[in-house]
Amino acid sequence: MKVINVGVIGAGRIGIVHLEALASCPDAKPIIISNPTVSKAKDAAAKFNVPEFTSNADDVINHPNVDAVWICSPSQYHADQIKACAKAGKHVFCEKPIATDMAETIEAINACAAANVKLMTALQRRFDPNFARVKKAIEDGQVGELVQVKLCSRDPSPPPFQYVKGGGGIFKDMAVHDLDMSRFLMGSEPKRILAIGSCHIDKSIEVLPGAEAYDTATIIVEYENERTATIDVCRQAPYGYDQRAEALGTKGMIQTDNMYPNTARLYLDNFTGNADMPYDFFMSRYKEAYVQETLAFCKALVHDLPSPCSGEDGLMALIMSVAAGMSAEQGRWVSFDEIPEVQACTDATHCEIYDPIEFALEPVHQ
Amino acid sequence: MKVINVGVIGAGRIGIVHLEALASCPDAKPIIISNPTVSKAKDAAAKFNVPEFTSNADDVINHPNVDAVWICSPSQYHADQIKACAKAGKHVFCEKPIATDMAETIEAINACAAANVKLMTALQRRFDPNFARVKKAIEDGQVGELVQVKLCSRDPSPPPFQYVKGGGGIFKDMAVHDLDMSRFLMGSEPKRILAIGSCHIDKSIEVLPGAEAYDTATIIVEYENERTATIDVCRQAPYGYDQRAEALGTKGMIQTDNMYPNTARLYLDNFTGNADMPYDFFMSRYKEAYVQETLAFCKALVHDLPSPCSGEDGLMALIMSVAAGMSAEQGRWVSFDEIPEVQACTDATHCEIYDPIEFALEPVHQ
Amino acid sequence: MKVINVGVIGAGRIGIVHLEALASCPDAKPIIISNPTVSKAKDAAAKFNVPEFTSNADDVINHPNVDAVWICSPSQYHADQIKACAKAGKHVFCEKPIATDMAETIEAINACAAANVKLMTALQRRFDPNFARVKKAIEDGQVGELVQVKLCSRDPSPPPFQYVKGGGGIFKDMAVHDLDMSRFLMGSEPKRILAIGSCHIDKSIEVLPGAEAYDTATIIVEYENERTATIDVCRQAPYGYDQRAEALGTKGMIQTDNMYPNTARLYLDNFTGNADMPYDFFMSRYKEAYVQETLAFCKALVHDLPSPCSGEDGLMALIMSVAAGMSAEQGRWVSFDEIPEVQACTDATHCEIYDPIEFALEPVHQ
Amino acid sequence: MKVINVGVIGAGRIGIVHLEALASCPDAKPIIISNPTVSKAKDAAAKFNVPEFTSNADDVINHPNVDAVWICSPSQYHADQIKACAKAGKHVFCEKPIATDMAETIEAINACAAANVKLMTALQRRFDPNFARVKKAIEDGQVGELVQVKLCSRDPSPPPFQYVKGGGGIFKDMAVHDLDMSRFLMGSEPKRILAIGSCHIDKSIEVLPGAEAYDTATIIVEYENERTATIDVCRQAPYGYDQRAEALGTKGMIQTDNMYPNTARLYLDNFTGNADMPYDFFMSRYKEAYVQETLAFCKALVHDLPSPCSGEDGLMALIMSVAAGMSAEQGRWVSFDEIPEVQACTDATHCEIYDPIEFALEPVHQ
Structure with a gap:
């Protein structure tokens, strides 16, 4: 089987996550890594046996042996790097978002389509064994005809003021994942959206405009299949990273719980419960999902299948977050x-629903 | 301690539930029971050692020794019977609803207020040990400042067409309990409401007007304290009666699960899970709540305390269900x-929030 | 249907438990209660509407209208009172143990057999919905052919020194219930037994003789069906009253958990678990079992069925606890x-295995 | 930091498991692998980027650049290969058992001690995050002073007759892991042992001698600290691989559950429980443990620490399994x-209790 030669842009936290994920993937081999602070690229190359490193992302994009580029740079560089990859004929795995505004997102998607390179938006939750299991139950009819989807998503603690300011607010920087998940589970396109937000945790952000002032929000999405998804998000959950899904069907319900580092339970004189807290954030919680999305994209490259999570999927998630902000601001559907x-987005032909049966349910770690 | 002499109107299913609950209450003694089909009154009297029975509700209301009347008749008789009780100076325990329309509800409440008799709306869920525990966690600050309330409420299977038709729809005949619970847990008055409904289970009801055509609905209530409660209801849950609450606060979350007849779990070659299904409907699920609400009202009578769940509480629940219907129909807040x-309702002085610490957390069955 | 007129001996803690249980039983009516301190009998009579009270147990036993006597007196009086009941032709419901030594136990059993009155040993755990569910799974073949039984039984805290001293030790005053449960679940007679004890909680009892010096013990019982049951007991479980069963069969396993006052779970910054502790001791944990055993015995009386838990069952439990003590002391099977x-015991013809399907799985509180 | 050059003997199923584990370990690099069927060595070398392969284990042992040898060959070769490694001055990581009889085990241990090379017995359960969490709770005093340990260990299905025959029976081929775990958790040396076995699953093995005829067994081990551990094992659990631990202390209890591939729960009309079955056997269940034991031994090599699970630990586990067989056969302690x-074993100075806090609780996959 052909091995994919991978170039990695970015040796920061998320770049390292992807290098670890790539190490679990027999079909892919990182051959070069770049980082502006080149010492970080060098260290990562040493640790993960990557033969070349550089300070310049262009060296990665234009490397003659590179088949696919993993874009793990800050968001503002994504669109340009995707377009450069398309021009160089390289497939692209891009951390969410594709771009920071909609026009650039569409441009980047079109560039890949025109160049006939595959573009993957790394919405990793779709590849998490828990969410993928819900999807499978829906697809397989285990819960009958779908009636309703509910998602709960709470970060462990609020981000710094500077992160929130200018970030576009809770729908864009946080709920975007849940909006995508609701669409993924629903297997339908959204028709209308209703959102409401409020601020209860960090009152300092109340001065910010629009959805940036919210740390708590509730969203209802009505889909073309006449079903609704309800999403609640909050920037603070003192008990850890809270990521749960529930799908009701005509034959039953499936729901997922959070993940803990072990199964131990303690029974003491003042409490009985889990010995340890749930995983604290996405780096630990979605470790397996990062591996699975890597495997899924490599499989798509090796077998020339559609991208398991397309650029259009990323665009639609962005559109939904924008619409949620409009709804909350204007108090209407x-x-x-x-x-x-x-x-x-709806013109897109590649808006494939990822098949969790084939990919995500063969966890690497079993 | 004074024993309350109780007269019971109605020896149907819910009447029997209340006779059983009264049997657990040392402060109350049923002395007469009525039912139009007098043989049912006679049987119930024999089974529960009630000395007198009659076919005529007026015999109960006007019995010289009766201190309080338990109204367990069909809803259309409630308002008149409450007013007759008020006139006769008898305290009233009335199964929800107070009346079938708002004007009569207000009349009945006013009649009791004028006659200075206590009126209890039997919204039994407030007295369920599980929901009461959530209330206690909020009141005690165990979860910190309240951020959000979520309720899920699903009946095991849809009612007959004839029940739905003319019943006012899913908000009025089903979600009314959840709307009350959200207000109870929130400890605040509702500001605005948004609802959406759809039909997925029994397509025969789609011909009915307004909310009668829905078997699935989602509701967001914004309260005066700026917090929102989200409620989802469905007329069918194949796995049993599904009644769950979740409250998020600044310090943590509390959530309740459904109740099972035992703790046994089976581990077989094709499944691992509860040995038996959850309780199947309100008669089994809320058995303890029926006892607790009885104890709470008797306590109010003996110690001359405000009704633990007032007529105004019943009225507000009705108002909320009407508003939800308007919202769903008009597609707006x-x-x-x-x-x-x-x-x-808001003028009312008796709109007391029931204190679950004092009452409901002393379960009879411990 | 005939109502059983019941006389109750003893208005102490366990007497009150049985009066409450009798209140839930439509077939039985307490008509007289005795207690040496007659004021306690009077109070109990008032609270539970018992028409007569007395200081003298003989008044109960010889009351002309009494059909059956509930013996809730201290253990040392049991044997004589049973024999007096037999002489008076009254059926007997007797709190465990039948007598404090084996000879008297056999005498009491024989007296009842000779007088043709029913004798029930109130081993209430057999009627607990959780243990009864395990029995049902075994009887129904839900777990296939039985392979192994495991029981864990831990009291919340050690009893006072004076209770332990002279009580015969942990096998007799505590494990006796578990030995009976293992035999009940196994549906076979014990062949040999191995026990080992030690002291880790309250070192003051180490001076006591034999099994009285133990607060922790493990027992293996080999049954005639070649299966073994393993029992571990401890006098202290800081997290509450711990009573669990597990049965492995050729097709699967069934296990029970402890019981909690509600289903609420708390998720805070330093723990996630049950909002409240398990029920703290037998009075709360086995509330339903007390009702069920009462219903079962009343049913046996009304329909002239064998006692659902016979005197021989009580005798065998005693024998097993004595044999366990011998084993621990002598370090051998x-x-x-x-x-x-x-x-x-084995000569007994009435050593019926209680059928949990018929009785215990119709909980009163559903 | 120095990288350990590793030679691997054996490219069978367990050899592959260790190659995967080594891939997660930045401190170790496999440089040669051997297998008698050399094509398997070649395939494994290609898949895991091992530069050299051979049909001859001696090439691995005597390779000049190899620092440590991972012995993944069939058990009968272990002792000789360990001794050859010792002679060549190579550290040894050996799959359990060290040898198939006691004399050879001791010889192998002594050879390593004389040559001053480290010997690790790969009892991987000690490094499982769940069991390690129990150990930590005991070590940290979270459950107070230890009172009792209980272990349950059930294979999913019985091995073939040929595996059982001549394998020494259930204590030696199966319970050996649990005996080691009980000693590990107890942190004390065993004083006496009592075992009983029986056959309920596969009656064909009843003709085999001694413990080979058992498929079910219960063991009590009394330790020098006066505490007992109780172990039950069975060769069949239709619901999957069942591996649970429970430790009671003076302040509380800790217990572990089995592991599932995801957190999803299904609620259907005839069951509510886990959406999928537990992991089915050691390859999936102990995946993380294999990584952790690798990390722990590499750490010992890099920092010149004692072996985290010594040869003496392996020897003692073997001794305990032999003693259990004697007990069951002779029906005595x-x-x-x-x-x-x-x-x-007890003369050994290296019988270190592995510290789970330092090693195992830093899971690679977080």
Whole structure:
């Protein structure tokens, strides 16, 4: 079987996560890594046996032996790097988001389509064994015809003021994952959206505009299949990273719980419960998902299959977060007909629903 | 200690539930029971050692020794019977609803207030040990400042077409309990409400008007304390009666699960899980709640305390269900300022929040 | 249907438990209660509507209208009172143990048999919905052919020194219930037994003789069906009253957990677990079992069925606890052939295994 | 930091497991692998980027650049290969058992001690995050002073007749892991042992001698600290691989559950429980433990620490399994004073209790 030669842009925290994931993937071999602070690229190369390193992302993109580029740079560079990859004929695995605004997102997607390179938006939750199991139950009809989807998503603690400010708010920087998950589970396109937000945790952000002032929000999405998904998000859960899904069908319900580092339970004189707290954030909670998304994209490259999570999927998640912000601000249902960019998305032919049966349910760690 | 002499109107299913609950209450003694089909009254009297029985509810209401009347008749008789009780100076324990329309509800409440008799709306879920525990965690600050409330409520299977038709729909005949529970847990008054409904289970009801056509709905209530409660209801849960609550606060979360007849778990070659299904409906699930609400009202009578769940509480639940219906129909947020009857409710002085610490957390069965 | 007129001996803690249980039983009516301190009998009579009270147990036993006597007196009086009941032709419901030594136990059993009155040993755990569910799974073949039984039994805290001293030790005053449960679940007679004890909690009892010096013990019982049951007991479980069973069969396993006052779970910054502790001791944990055993015995009386838990069952439990003590002291397997009193037990014709399907799985509180 | 050059003997199933584990370990690099069927060595070398392969284990042992040898060959070769490694001055990581009889085990241990090379017995369960968490709770005093240890260990299905025949029976081929775990958790040396076995699953093995005829067994081990550990094992658990531990202390209890591939729960009309079955056997269940033991031994090599699980630990586990067999056969407590080889073990200075806090609780996959 052909091995994919991978170039990695970025040796920061998420770059390291992807190097670890790539180490579990027999089909892929990182051959070069870049980072502006080149010493970080060098260290990562040493640790993960990557033969070359550089300070310049272009060296990665234009490396003659590189088949696919893993973009793990800050968000503002994504769109340009994707377009450069497309120009160089390299497949692209890009950390969410594709770009920071909608026009650039569409441009980047179109560039890949025109160059006939595969583009993967790394919405890793789709590849988490828990969420993938819910998807499978729906696809397989284990819960019957789908009736309703509910998602709960709470970060362990609020981000710094500077992160929130200018980030576009809770729908764009946080709920975007849940909006994508609701669409993934629903297997339908959104029709209209209703959102409401409020601030209860960190009152300092109340001065910020629009959805940036919220740390708590509830969203209802009505889909074309007439089903609704309900999402609640909060920037603080003192008990850890809270990520749960529930799907009700005509034959039953499936729901997922959070993940703990072990199964031990303690029974003391003042409490009986888990011996340890749930995983504390996405780096630990979604470790397996990062491996699975890597395997899934490598499989797509090796077998020339559609990207398991397309650029259009990333675009639609962004559109939904924008529409949620409009709804919360205007206190009304927002129809997706009102958002012109939806056209770019619904026209897409590659908006494949990832098949969790084939990919994600063969966990590497078993 | 004084024993309350109780008269019971109605020897149907719910009447029997209350006779059983009264049997657990040392402060109360049923002395007469009525039922139009007098043989049912006679049988119940024999089984529960009630000395007198009659076919005529007036014999109960006007019995010289009766201190309090338990109204367990069909809903359409409630308002008149409450008013007759008020006239006769008898305290009233009334199965929800107080009346079938708002004007009569207010009349009945006012009649009791004028006659200075206590009126209890039997919203039994407030007295369930599970929901009461959530309330206690909120009141005691165990979860910190409240951030959000979520309720899930699913009946085991849809009611007959004839029950749905003319019943006012899913918000009025089903979600009314959850709307009350959200207000109870929130400890605040509702500001505006958003609802959406759909039909996925029994397509025969789709021909019915308004909310009668829904078997699935989602509701967001924004309260005056700026917090939101999210409620999802469905007329069918193949796995049993599903009644769960979750409250997030600044210090943590509390959530309840459904109840099972035993703790046994089976581990077989194709499944590992509970040996038996959850309790199947309100008669089994809320058995303890029926006892606790009885104890709470008897305590209020003996010690001359406010009714633990007032007529105004019943009225507000009705108002909320009406507003939810408006919202779903009109596809918009409905403000409670738009509902004139709210005035009757918010003017009320007795709208006490029941204290679960004192009452419900001393379960009879321990 | 005939109502059983019941006389109750003893208005102490366990007497009150049985009065409460009798209140839930439509077939039984307490008509007289005795207690040496007559004021306690009077109070109990008032609270539970018992028409007569007395200081003299003989008044109960010889009351002309009494059909059955509930013996809730201290253990040393049991044997004589049973024999008096037999003489008076009254059926007997007797709190465990039948008597404090084996000879008297056999005498009491024989007296009842000779007088043709029913004798029930109130080993309430057999009627607990959780243990009864394990029995049902075994009987119904849900776990296939039985392979192994395991029981864990831990009291919340050690009893006072004076209770332990002279009580015969941990096998007799505590494990006796578990030995009976292992035999009940196994549905076979014990062949040999191995026990080992030690002291880790309250070192003051180490001076006591034999098994009185133990607060922790492990027992293996080999049954005639070649299966073994393993029992571990401890006088202290800081997290509450711990009572669990596990049965492995050729098709699967069934296990029970402890019981909690509600289903609420708390998720805080330093723990995630049950919001409240398990029930703290037998009075709360076995509340339902007390009701069920009462219903079962009343049913046996009304329908003239064998006692659901016979005197011989009580005798065998006693024999097993004695044999366990011998084993621990002598550090060897003790065969039941070595215990002559077993003869009285295995000769018994009434050693019926209680059928949990018929009785215990119709909980009163559903 | 120095990288350990590793030679691997054996490219069978367990050899592959260790190659995968080594891939997660930045301190170790496999440089040669051997297998008698050399094509398997070649395939493994290709898949895991091992530069050299051979059909001859001696090439591995005597390779000049190899620092440590991972022995993954069939058990009968272990002792000789360990001695050859010692002679060549190579550290040894050996799959359990060290040797198939006691004399050879001691010889192998002594050879390593004389050559001053480290010897690790790969008892991987000690490094499982769940069992390690129990150990930590005991070591840290979270459950107070230890009172009792209980272990349950059930294979998913019985091995073939040919595996059982001549394998020494259930204590030696199966319970040996649990005996070691009980000693590990107890942190004390065994004083006497009592075992009983029976056959309920596969009656064909009943013709085999001694403990080979058992598929079910219960063991009590009394330790020098006066505490007992109780172990039950069975060769069949239709619901999957069942591996649970429970430790009771004076302040509380800790217990572990089995592991599932995801957290999803299904609620259908005839069951509510885990959406998927537990991991089915040691390859999936102990995946993380294999990584952790590798990390722990590499750490010992890099920092010149004692072996985290010594040869003496392996020897003692073997001795305990032999003693259990004697007990079951002779129906009596067997004292470890009766086993002369214990001397070799208790004289050992390296019988270190592995510290789970330092090693195992830093899971690679977080």
